[in-house]
Each structure stands twice: as structure tokens, then as C-alpha cells.
Amino acid sequence: MSGAGPGRPLAHWQHRLAERGVDRQLWLLVPALVFVIALFLYPFFYGLTLSFQPTTGGPFSDYARFFSDSYERGTIWITLRIALPAALLNVLAAVPIAYRMRGRFRGKRLVTTLLVVPITLGTVLTAQGLLNFLGPTGWFNRILLASNLVDEPVRLTHNYWGVFFSLVITGFPFAFLLVLSYLSGIDPTLERAAATLGADWRRRFTRITLPLLMPGLATTFCLTFVLAFSVFPSAVLVGNPAGETRVISLAAYQAAYEQYDYPYASAIAMIMGFVELVIIAVVLAARSRFYTGSTGGKG
Amino acid sequence: MSAFTQLRLDGVSRRFGGQAALSELDLTIEAGEFIALLGPSGCGKSTALNCLAGLLPLTEGSIWQDERRIDTLPPERRGFGMVFQSYALFPHMTVRANIAFGLRMRRLPKEETRRRTAEAVRLVRLEDHVDKLPGQLSGGQQQRVAIARAVVFEPSLVLMDEPLSNLDAKLRLEMRTEIRRLHQSLGLTTVYVTHDQEEALSLADRLVVLREGRVQQIGSPRELHTRPANWHVADFMGYRNLWRGRVEQSEGARATVEASGLRLLGEVVGGLQTGADVMVAVRPEDIRVDGPGETRNAMSATVEVVEYQGRELAAEARTDTGLLLHLRTEQRIAPGDQVKLAVDPQRLLVYQADAQTQPKRLADAPGATR
Numbered sequence: 316m317s318g319a320g321p322g323r324p325l326a327h328w329q330h331r332l333a334e335r336g337v338d339r340q341l342w343l344l345v346p347a348l349v350f351v352i353a354l355f356l357y358p359f360f361y362g363l364t365l366s367f368q369p370t371t372g373g374p375f376s377d378y379a380r381f382f383s384d385s386y387e388r389g390t391i392w393i394t395l396r397i398a399l400p401a402a403l404l405n406v407l408a409a410v411p412i413a414y415r416m417r418g419r420f421r422g423k424r425l426v427t428t429l430l431v432v433p434i435t436l437g438t439v440l441t442a443q444g445l446l447n448f449l450g451p452t453g454w455f456n457r458i459l460l461a462s463n464l465v466d467e468p469v470r471l472t473h474n475y476w477g478v479f480f481s482l483v484i485t486g487f488p489f490a491f492l493l494v495l496s497y498l499s500g501i502d503p504t505l506e507r508a509a510a511t512l513g514a515d516w517r518r519r520f521t522r523i524t525l526p527l528l529m530p531g532l533a534t535t536f537c538l539t540f541v542l543a544f545s546v547f548p549s550a551v552l553v554g555n556p557a558g559e560t561r562v563i564s565l566a567a568y569q570a571a572y573e574q575y576d577y578p579y580a581s582a583i584a585m586i587m588g589f590v591e592l593v594i595i596a597v598v599l600a601a602r603s604r605f606y607t608g609s610t611g612g613k614g
Numbered sequence: 615m616s617a618f619t620q621l622r623l624d625g626v627s628r629r630f631g632g633q634a635a636l637s638e639l640d641l642t643i644e645a646g647e648f649i650a651l652l653g654p655s656g657c658g659k660s661t662a663l664n665c666l667a668g669l670l671p672l673t674e675g676s677i678w679q680d681e682r683r684i685d686t687l688p689p690e691r692r693g694f695g696m697v698f699q700s701y702a703l704f705p706h707m708t709v710r711a712n713i714a715f716g717l718r719m720r721r722l723p724k725e726e727t728r729r730r731t732a733e734a735v736r737l738v739r740l741e742d743h744v745d746k747l748p749g750q751l752s753g754g755q756q757q758r759v760a761i762a763r764a765v766v767f768e769p770s771l772v773l774m775d776e777p778l779s780n781l782d783a784k785l786r787l788e789m790r791t792e793i794r795r796l797h798q799s800l801g802l803t804t805v806y807v808t809h810d811q812e813e814a815l816s817l818a819d820r821l822v823v824l825r826e827g828r829v830q831q832i833g834s835p836r837e838l839h840t841r842p843a844n845w846h847v848a849d850f851m852g853y854r855n856l857w858r859g860r861v862e863q864s865e866g867a868r869a870t871v872e873a874s875g876l877r878l879l880g881e882v883v884g885g886l887q888t889g890a891d892v893m894v895a896v897r898p899e900d901i902r903v904d905g906p907g908e909t910r911n912a913m914s915a916t917v918e919v920v921e922y923q924g925r926e927l928a929a930e931a932r933t934d935t936g937l938l939l940h941l942r943t944e945q946r947i948a949p950g951d952q953v954k955l956a957v958d959p960q961r962l963l964v965y966q967a968d969a970q971t972q973p974k975r976l977a978d979a980p981g982a983t984r
Binding site: 502504505507508509510511512513514515518522523526527605606608609610 | 667668669688689690692693694695696698700702703704705706715716719720747749763764767773
């Protein structure tokens with residue numbers, strides 16, 4: 316590439332480095348690098364090494380302890396059972412709404428704001444609202460009882476459903492905003508072209524928009540899944556933290572702050588991270604089967 | 615889907631908010647015709663095309679395919695092929711899948727889809743690229759895919775929205791010939807939108823000139839080229855010399871006009887009142903340099919700017935009375951030369967000037983170039 320023949324003098328070393336992307340602008344990376352090392356890499360590797368230094372037994376005994384105890388091992392399944400459907404629902408619910416809202420129309424800003432408001436609420440406020448609304452004496456059950464649809468209140472809090480609803484409420488705005496931006500990245504002319512070629516709206520969506528949107532949906536799913544997988548406050552506040560919503564982060568919390576067994580807590584945290592990575596790897600592998608290039612839109 | 619003998623646009627109008635983008639377009643398209651909608655940007659030509667395609671609902675009017683009303687049908691049920699300015703190729707499909715899309719939407723038998731796709735690929739000479747994605751093709755190849763995709767299902771009407779505007783000059787000429795060749799071999803009725811008068815003249819059987827959403831003139835290329843209906847059309851069709859003047863005397867189709875101290879004899883197009891303000895329109899190539907013994911419409915002028923354009927020179931000259939002229943000539947002239955110019959009265963067109971609108975360039979500002 317440099318084109319410097321054997322007899323010709325080489326370009327100045329600074330130019331040759333710049334050609335490979337090494338120049339003074341690299342200094343701009345320093346703050347971010349310090350940040351990542353101090354706040355992510357150091358704690359991560361500290362936790363990783365800590366997990367191999369259990370209070371008793373060999374380096375892997377804490378991992379063995381987690382997997383040999385069915386009560387502990389079960390937290391993985393419990394968490395997946397909440398996080399996967401919640402993430403999936405968030406993505407699936409976001410698609411039609413974002414699809415309808417991608418054009419320009421009057422009041423779009425207002426609707427978007429309303430849909431995004433739950434982000435600002437925080438988990439505790441959401442949990443409080445859920446308890447008031449879905450609890451045994453909440454409006455929802457009172458309406459059901461008054462209309463004689465049920466004989467006794469439906470239990471929707473302090474169990475699986477409470478946590479599930481909480482995750483949907485807090486996770487949906489993220490999913491919606493991401494899907495909306497992916498959708499507006501698809502050139503609307505493509506659908507118009509498909510229409511002139513004889514495709515009705517259903518086939519326009521399934522043949523053109525959806526395949527182009529799939530990579531974005533996969534990414535959105537990964538992000539909302541990670542958010543849902545690390546669920547903690549709502550599992551305690553609107554769930555049943557001793558039983559069916561004893562999620563994996565709760566197990567780690569109990570190990571660290573009730574038993575003061577940091578190595579074991581670190582091991583659980585590592586297992587948690589590994590499970591997340593497996594799911595993300597599967598989703599991203601599926602994503603790579605789709606077309607991921609330019610889709611011609613403004614996004 | 616079925617072929618028609620006549621497609622009739624009846625008072626087709628489209629407003630955006632209060633703004634009329636297209637007003638009462640009446641047009642009858644015969645089967646097999648190549649029609650060009652021509653006009654400057656914002657004249658409503660793309661609006662008209664989108665209304666035809668069904669991508670824009672009409673505000674008023676109707677569209678008839680023989681005796682069937684089609685302006686109420688969604689685009690997918692009109693069966694018209696469309697080539698978009700941006701090509702709008704499906705980026706996740708191969709060239710073959712892109713071209714086959716229209717056939718697959720019609721649920722044709724696999725074997726027929728395969729055969730007709732292969733035929734269309736051959737027609738646009740893309741045999742070596744069928745398995746590529748659109749992103750791997752050059753602009754001209756993408757253009758050919760877009761055309762093949764729009765004609766493969768033998769639509770009763772092909773709509774083209776400035777299909778050549780994203781290509782470089784050389785490719786544009788090649789594709790122009792290609793489109794003409796396709797039209798001649800397939801005989802598909804075509805409506806072609808462009809702002810390039812040369813493109814429209816070379817391709818179309820009939821031209822529709824639009825301005826501010828209204829039809830200015832409908833006619834053959836020859837009619838538009840030689841006899842624009844009003845000075846706006848003349849301006850658009852390459853009559854670069856537009857001078858404001860006053861009628862001194864008129865008699866039949868001939869009129870003597872006074873413009874910037876010159877007395878000019880020309881052909882009146884449309885009606886005139888004596889003493890009325892008129893616009894005089896002359897093509898640069900109709901101004902002759904040193905006409906042999908020409909006495910009518912003779913002017914003496916000084917050459918100011920000369921552009922070399924191959925066989926010809928394009929020049930600007932200023933008459934002794936101060937009028938700026940655009941002309942083309944094969945003679946060698948240089949800035950500063952004194953020249954004798956003349957215009958054949960048949961090639962000097964006189965139009966009624968409209969009261970309110972001023973021509974964009976009254977030929978007096980020095981350096982007013984285009």
C-alpha cells in the first residue's frame with residue numbers, strides 16, 4: 316500500500332503510522348479506556364479470581380456447590396423463565412406499534428413520549444403501582460369481581476406474573492425506541508416498490524420489512540433480555556423472592572450479604588454472566604443469517 | 615393486470631394541505647405509447663406518476679382503464695410496473711429474486727417464473743450477476759435490475775420516475791438507448807417522468823409539459839421542439855433567448871416586434887393584441903452568424919463569452935443596443951469579435967407575455983448564464 320519501492324526513500328514514520336490509524340487523535344480514547352478498566356475490567360477480573368478462591372475446597376468447589384444444589388441451580392431456570400418471555404413480548408409488542416408510528420403524523424411526539432415515560436419511573440415506583448393496580452384489592456380485581464367475571468381475586472402480584480408485568484413495563488420503552496429507529500432506517504420506497512409489484516400489505520411486511528428488520532429485532536431482544544435477566548428489585552417487591560421468583564441475582568445477593576460468602580457470590584455472578592452470553596451468542600448467530608447491510612433509509 | 619386499449623386520466627388533481635401539486639390533469643394514453651411527463655422540479659410530474667401508480671390517493675378526478683375505474687384500487691391491484699428514481703431494489707434479495715418478485719407475487723408456476731425471470735435477465739444483459747445482491751452492483755446495473763423487475767410481469771403500464779437521474783452522463787446516454795430499445799421490442803405502454811427535455815424528446819412518442827401543477831402543452835417531440843405553446847414551455851424546451859418586447863404591427867401569423875431597440879419579424883404563436891407586451895423566443899442554434907446576405911432580423915453584436923463544445927461553440931454576444939444573446943455556431947469566433955447575426959423569421963417565435971410573471975432572465979443582465 317505504501318508504494319515505497321526498494322530504491323525510494325520511505326515516507327516519514329509519522330505518516331506511515333497515521334496510515335495505519337495511529338495518530339494523535341488516539342489520545343481521545345484515554346478517558347474511555349481508564350473508565351472501562353477501572354469500572355469494568357478490574358471488578359470483573361477481581362470477581363473472576365475471587366470465584367476461584369472459595370473459603371473451603373479447590374478452585375472450582377463453589378461452582379460445583381452451585382450446580383449440585385437444586386435450589387441454587389433452579390434459579391437459572393427461574394430467571395430464564397421470566398426474562399426470555401418478557402424480552403420476547405417486549406420486542407413483539409414494539410414491532411406493530413413502531414411499524415404504525417414510523418411515518419410522520421400529528422401528535423407523534425406526544426405518543427412517543429407517553430410510550431417512553433415508564434423509563435423514567437424506576438422499578439420501585441412501577442412495583443408500587445402494580446401492587447395498587449393488580450393487587451388482591453386493586454382496581455383490576457375489583458372490576459373483575461364487580462362484573463362477576465371471577466369469584467375471588469386473581470393473584471397477579473407476589474408471584475411470577477407480578478415480576479413479568481414489571482419487566483414488560485420497564486423493558487417495553489427500550490424495545491420500542493430501538494425498534495422504531497431500526498424501522499425508520501428502512502427506506503419506505505422499498506415497500507412502495509413491493510406494492511407496485513403486486514404485494515399486499517401482509518406480504519410487503521413479511522417479504523420486505525421483516526427480513527430487513529430482523530437483525531435489529533435480534534439486537535433489541537439481546538438488550539431487553541440482559542435487562543430482564545438481571546432483574547432484582549421487582550423480584551423482591553412484586554414477586555415471591557423465597558419461591559417462584561427467586562432469581563439468580565437474588566441468590567448472588569443472599570450469598571454476598573446474608574452469608575458474607577463473597578467467593579460464592581462471585582461464582583454465581585460469573586455463572587449469571589455465562590448464561591447471558593450463551594443466550595446472546597445463540598441470538599447473534601441466528602442474526603447473522605439475515606441480511607445486515609445498508610437498508611437505504613435515513614437511520 | 616389485463617392489457618387495455620386506452621388509459622384515461624380525467625381531471626386528476628392532488629393537493630398537499632392547501633397547496634395544489636397537480637391540477638386537473640386530463641390525458642388519454644393509448645396502448646403501446648411512450649409518454650413523457652416533462653417539467654421543472656415541483657411541477658407535479660412525480661405527483662402525477664404516483665397518482666397513476668396508486669401510491670398517492672387523488673384529491674379529485676378519476677382514472678379509467680377502458681371502462682374500468684382504477685383510481686380507487688390499491689397499487690398492488692393495478693398491475694403497473696414502476697421504476698423508482700432510487701431504484702428501490704430489495705437489498706436482501708439477489709438480482710434474480712428481485713426480478714422474480716413480481717412473478718412470485720402473482721403465484722405463477724415455478725417453471726414459468728424461472729423461465730420468465732431468465733428471459734428478463736437476458737433482456738437487460740445481467741446473466742453474470744444474477745446471484746449478486748444489489749449492493750454489489752454498479753449504478754447502471756442496478757438500474758437495469760430495476761427495469762427488468764418492473765417489466766418482467768408484462769405490466770399493462772410501466773411507470774418510470776426519473777430513472778436516469780442518478781447516473782453519470784455517459785451511462786445516462788447508454789441507458790436512454792436501452793430504454794428506447796426495450797420499449798420498441800416489448801411494446802409496453804410507458805409513462806416516463808423527467809426534467810431533462812433532451813431525454814424526453816429522444817424517448818417519447820408524446821410529451822406532456824407541466825408547470826406549477828398544470829398542463830402547458832401536450833404534443834409530439836417535433837411539435838414541442840419547433841412550436842412551444844407558450845413562452846414558459848419555450849423556456850423549458852431550450853429557447854434560451856427570451857426577450858420582452860412590444861408588438862408594432864401584426865398581420866396574420868406574422869408580427870413585427872420592438873425589443874430593446876431592435877425591430878424583429880417573427881411568427882406569432884397563439885393570439886396577440888397590437889401593442890401588447892410579448893415575449894420573443896429564439897433557440898441559440900437558430901441565431902446565424904454572418905448569414906449570407908440576410909437582411910431580415912439582422913443584428914450586429916460583440917462576442918463576450920465563448921464556450922468550446924466540440925463541433926460547435928456556444929457563445930454570448932451583446933447587440934449594439936445592449937441585448938444579450940445566446941447562440942451556437944460552428945464558425946470560429948472569439949471574445950471581442952464584431953459579428954453580424956440574423957434570425958430566420960420562422961424561427962423567431964412571438965408569444966403573448968403574461969402580465970404578472972416576469973421571465974426568469976430578461977436578457978439584459980451581463981453574465982446571466984445557465
